[in-house]
Amino acid sequence: MKKNSYFIKVYGCQMNEYDKGIIKALMTKKGFIYTEKNYEIIIYLTCAVREHAVKRLKGNLRSEKKYVRVVAGCLSEMLKENLIKEKLAEIVVSPTAYKVLPEKIEDFLKTHENLFISGENYESYEDIIPEVKGKSSYITIMRGCNNFCSYCIVPYVRGKERYKSYKSIRKEAMALVENGIEEIFLIGQNVLAYRWEDFDFISLLEEISLLPNLLRIGFLTSHPFDLTRNIIKRMSNIKKLIRYMHLPFQSGSNRILKAMRRKYSIEEYLDKIYFLKEIMPDAYISTDIIVGFPGEEESDFEKTIDVVKKVRFDSAYMFIYSDRPFTTSRLMKNKIPYEVAHKRFETLLALQNKITKEKAFETVQNKPIEIFPFKKKGDMFLGKMWNNRIVAFSGQVNEKGLTPVILKEVRGWTPSGYSIINKEENK
Numbered sequence: 001m002k003k004n005s006y007f008i009k010v011y012g013c014q015m016n017e018y019d020k021g022i023i024k025a026l027m028t029k030k031g032f033i034y035t036e037k038n039y040e041i042i043i044y045l046t047c048a049v050r051e052h053a054v055k056r057l058k059g060n061l062r063s064e065k066k067y068v069r070v071v072a073g074c075l076s077e078m079l080k081e082n083l084i085k086e087k088l089a090e091i092v093v094s095p096t097a098y099k100v101l102p103e104k105i106e107d108f109l110k111t112h113e114n115l116f117i118s119g120e121n122y123e124s125y126e127d128i129i130p131e132v133k134g135k136s137s138y139i140t141i142m143r144g145c146n147n148f149c150s151y152c153i154v155p156y157v158r159g160k161e162r163y164k165s166y167k168s169i170r171k172e173a174m175a176l177v178e179n180g181i182e183e184i185f186l187i188g189q190n191v192l193a194y195r196w197e198d199f200d201f202i203s204l205l206e207e208i209s210l211l212p213n214l215l216r217i218g219f220l221t222s223h224p225f226d227l228t229r230n231i232i233k234r235m236s237n238i239k240k241l242i243r244y245m246h247l248p249f250q251s252g253s254n255r256i257l258k259a260m261r262r263k264y265s266i267e268e269y270l271d272k273i274y275f276l277k278e279i280m281p282d283a284y285i286s287t288d289i290i291v292g293f294p295g296e297e298e299s300d301f302e303k304t305i306d307v308v309k310k311v312r313f314d315s316a317y318m319f320i321y322s323d324r325p326f327t328t329s330r331l332m333k334n335k336i337p338y339e340v341a342h343k344r345f346e347t348l349l350a351l352q353n354k355i356t357k358e359k360a361f362e363t364v365q366n367k368p369i370e371i372f373p374f375k376k377k378g379d380m381f382l383g384k385m386w387n388n389r390i391v392a393f394s395g396q397v398n399e400k401g402l403t404p405v406i407l408k409e410v411r412g413w414t415p416s417g418y419s420i421i422n423k424e425e426n427k
């Protein structure tokens with residue numbers, strides 16, 4: 001075991017993946033060493049959004065007692081000192097207190113006193129350049145959420161919305177590009193809510209996309225309520241934009257959407273999706289769906305199925321509803337028995353899997369397309385299309401920028417093919 005060495009395990013969403021880079025930058029400054037083997041300290045970036053994730057994490061915490069266990073992320077805000085009382089962690093740190101984490105770990109190594117570190121809800125980590133590997137990076141531009149969907153724990157554990165300043169985002173993006181990053185994703189619980197002085201989200205996206213040497217820019221996640229025709233049009237004019245839209249619809253039934261406090265009707269949602277498809281026919285559209293929300297009847301579920309058939313999402317994240325602390329839906333009386341919800345889930349999953357696969361086949365065309373390679377896997381490369389769909393290919397690759405590839409088949413779920421550059425010939 002190396003002294004002062006640590007490892008970070010990420011559960012949950014991209015927000016945690018980004019925070020991994022922030023914590024690494026802060027830990028490096030204090031002399032800690034990141035390693036994937038023989039570490040002394042393990043930092044868990046946890047998720048509290050669904051019950052399932054919490055159970056899995058607790059199992060892991062129990063079996064990893066030999067390390068100094070630091071629990072960060074959303075679960076630390078949900079369970080606070082209880083994680084220490086349950087002997088599941090030595091240190092628990094709120095997602096808003098990472099700046100003091102390295103010095104608190106130092107204290108712990110000296111005193112062996114467990115501690116819970118609470119933070120300030122306005123923290124948005126300005127002026128820290130995350131430590132990242134590879135060619136792609138996230139930038140968290142906003143934190144928290146003001147929407148209070150009735151099933152969701154996020155506003156309670158992540159707090160009110162706050163936004164990173166335009167200046168700081170620009171500085172961070174420039175530093176990342178200078179370090180070799182070619183692709184940036186602007187992320188937040190609902191990026192469309194971004195506001196900073198004269199900037200709203202779309203103007204931020206337009207501005208950052210203009211940075212020289214930045215090849216591709218994307219964003220995640222958007223609340224369909226805040227998406228307008230005007231925004232879609234302006235997006236379609238951004239040359240470097242990754243045509244990938246994650247637009248959670250959650251349920252196809254207006255009655256359920258109302259109980260979820262989603263602020264749109266399914267007709268309004270579909271109207272935006274159809275407009276999007278018209279303006280950006282090549283866009284990859286994904287979504288989130290919850291089945292078994294309290295009060296969901298078979299007829300409501302059928303409406304969800306109907307939307308999936310109509311839109312034909314490229315992919316979908318599908319969940320069985322679970323009660324979460326603090327939320328208002330947990331107090332609703334008409335809960336759906338697990339077996340019923342599970343059966344609906346299986347039906348939905350089978351349908352979406354079929355569509356996901358068909359969509360993968362649709363990308364196989366006998367013409368070269370531009371691929372952004374990001375990883376070598378055996379003797380193949382993994383890369384991403386302009387709409388962020390992952391593909392695999394053999395042959396040679398351009399170290400920087402894009403590689404032309406012909407896709408010829410689908411292996412498993414992944415379109416695959418070969419690159420058509422030949423470096424020898426080009427010499």
Ligand code: 5AD
Binds near residue numbers: 049248250321323
């Ligand atoms: N039960 C099931 N799924 C949930 N999600 C959020 N809260 C719950 C819950 N209580 C899902 C939503 C959201 C995604 C991140 O997680 O679909 O969009």
Ligand code: SF4
Binds near residue numbers: 147155
């Ligand atoms: Fe949760 Fe709704 Fe906010 Fe998304 S918009 S984080 S589902 S409260």
